[in-house]
Amino acid sequence: MEVPPAVDSKYRFILLSAKRARQIQSGARPLIQTATKKPTKIAQLEVSGNLVPFENLQTETPPDGTEPAGK
Numbered sequence: 001m002e003v004p005p006a007v008d009s010k011y012r013f014i015l016l017s018a019k020r021a022r023q024i025q026s027g028a029r030p031l032i033q034t035a036t037k038k039p040t041k042i043a044q045l046e047v048s049g050n051l052v053p054f055e056n057l058q059t060e061t062p063p064d065g066t067e068p069a070g071k
Contacts, residue, residue: 001044001048002048004047004048004049004050006050007047007054008056012054012056013047016043016047016052016054017040017043017044017047018040018043020043020046020047020052021039021040021042021043022039023043024039024042024043025039030042030046031046031051031052032045032046032049032051
């Protein structure tokens with residue numbers, strides 16, 4: 001499975017998919033219609049289709065190594 005451009009790393013893709021799969025297993029309705037019944041595959045397809053909202057809360061350090069403004 002290819003990591004979508006909206007997700008910055010494979011690790012984040014796996015975390016998002018795993019959390020969404022747990023939600024589906026707990027009774028949440030899938031956001032897409034698909035032939036597969038496997039929650040992990042459904043979750044991966046949802047994340048790949050940018051249907052699962054997420055926010056990257058990590059602050060980035062500027063290339064010069066100084067702290068970001070406001071700190």
